[in-house]
Amino acid sequence: MRDDLRKNFASDNVTPACPAVMQAIADANNGNVPSYGHDDLSLTLNQRFGEVFEAEVTVFPVTTGTAANSLALSAMVPPYGSVLCDQSAHINNEEGGAPEFFTQGAKLVGIPSPEGRMDPASLPPTLQQNRSKGVLTPPFTALSLTQATEWGTTYACETIAELSEIAHEHGLTVHMDGARLGNAIAHLECSPADTTWKAGVDVLSFGGTKAGAMAAEAIVFFLNDRTRPMVEAMTRRIKRGGHLWSKQRFMTAQLLALLENDLWLENCRHANAMCQRLRHGLYRHPAVNLPFATESNEIFAVLPEAQVEQLRSEGYQFYTYPTPQGVPGRLVRFVTSFYTRPEDADALLESLIS
Ligand SMILES: Cc1ncc(COP(=O)(O)O)c(C=O)c1O
Numbered sequence: 300m301r302d303d304l305r306k307n308f309a310s311d312n313v314t315p316a317c318p319a320v321m322q323a324i325a326d327a328n329n330g331n332v333p334s335y336g337h338d339d340l341s342l343t344l345n346q347r348f349g350e351v352f353e354a355e356v357t358v359f360p361v362t363t364g365t366a367a368n369s370l371a372l373s374a375m376v377p378p379y380g381s382v383l384c385d386q387s388a389h390i391n392n393e394e395g396g397a398p399e400f401f402t403q404g405a406k407l408v409g410i411p412s413p414e415g416r417m418d419p420a421s422l423p424p425t426l427q428q429n430r431s432k433g434v435l436t437p438p439f440t441a442l443s444l445t446q447a448t449e450w451g452t453t454y455a456c457e458t459i460a461e462l463s464e465i466a467h468e469h470g471l472t473v474h475m476d477g478a479r480l481g482n483a484i485a486h487l488e489c490s491p492a493d494t495t496w497k498a499g500v501d502v503l504s505f506g507g508t509k510a511g512a513m514a515a516e517a518i519v520f521f522l523n524d525r526t527r528p529m530v531e532a533m534t535r536r537i538k539r540g541g542h543l544w545s546k547q548r549f550m551t552a553q554l555l556a557l558l559e560n561d562l563w564l565e566n567c568r569h570a571n572a573m574c575q576r577l578r579h580g581l582y583r584h585p586a587v588n589l590p591f592a593t594e595s596n597e598i599f600a601v602l603p604e605a606q607v608e609q610l611r612s613e614g615y616q617f618y619t620y621p622t623p624q625g626v627p628g629r630l631v632r633f634v635t636s637f638y639t640r641p642e643d644a645d646a647l648l649e650s651l652i653s
Pocket residue numbers: 312362363364365366368389390445448449476478479508
């Protein structure tokens with residue numbers, strides 16, 4: 300195996316699909332079946348997700364996290380509305396305007412927060428100010444939070460519940476970008492229900508791709524008085540958006556394989572463990588600064604410039620980010636996955652320390 304295949308820590312998006320997912324796709328590749336989600340596999344999605352989340356749900360599989368987020372928000376927010384999110388939110392910075400496009404013009408408002416986790420105390424004044432401006436400003440109609448966050452941290456279930464309660468009191472519905480939900484659950488050692496609907500989340504973007512799928516995400520509506528009216532038109536929104544797969548069995552097969560025996564959580568526990576292995580080594584390095592808690596499969600570190608260049612020269616791949624003013628060095632992100640072996644993490648650390 301080419302050495303550099305094991306040196307790519309850029310993202311959990313660079314990994315292969317896990318073997319069980321590929322096997323599930325092969326197993327689904329059998330004969331003719333009804334299309335557009337009417338196949339036997341796809342007709343089990345609501346039940347299977349309902350079992351995993353211990354709730355009554357309606358599920359819509361899509362192939363990208365951006366589609367899941369943007370189509371979910373299009374059902375939650377009118378074109379004249381706005382979405383309250385963290386300033387670092389993926390929907391706010393890295394989805395190419397898809398949320399604004401699919402909502403047909405809603406505004407995204409990112410607020411500052413420590414470590415990518417919105418502080419409940421910051422919500423009431425923000426919501427009050429929005430309301431005080433009347434027709435001059437788009438009304439907040441949804442709160443969107445990312446679990447695990449873009450900085451590799453997680454929200455405690457109690458914090459999500461606090462945020463959701465404030466949002467609901469002000470007439471907002473709550474969306475969760477769960478592209479790395481499995482990693483958050485693995486860290487928090489909670490149930491999928493605890494960190495979602497039991498904490499007030501109305502609509503979830505369930506992330507399968509980073510947990511080992513080839514390309515499988517799902518919009519999960521936790522059915523309640525707020526969400527039931529949203530579900531009716533969802534298939535039409537997805538079709539209009541070009542995200543309704545004709546051969547949906549192949550996307551559904553991926554999701555069901557991940558849910559089988561909690562494979563998604565097993566994959567995420569391994570990814571988190573590999574990230575902690577990196578953290579233990581980086582923590583001991585005298586010239587490395589770790590600005591955030593490491594609570595998922597992403598670790599952010601400030602490295603000396605020379606070491607960044609040295610890692611690059613050895614074939615390592617990772618993203619770099621603007622480093623806070625006056626902080627010597629470069630902010631980098633290493634991401635681990637189900638595919639990361641202990642020796643891969645150790646090799647990176649040895650290169651750093653050598
Ligand atoms: C937190 C988060 N949300 C959403 C997405 C969007 O996923 P996709 O790249 O599949 O559109 C990503 C991307 O990897 C992500 O990191």
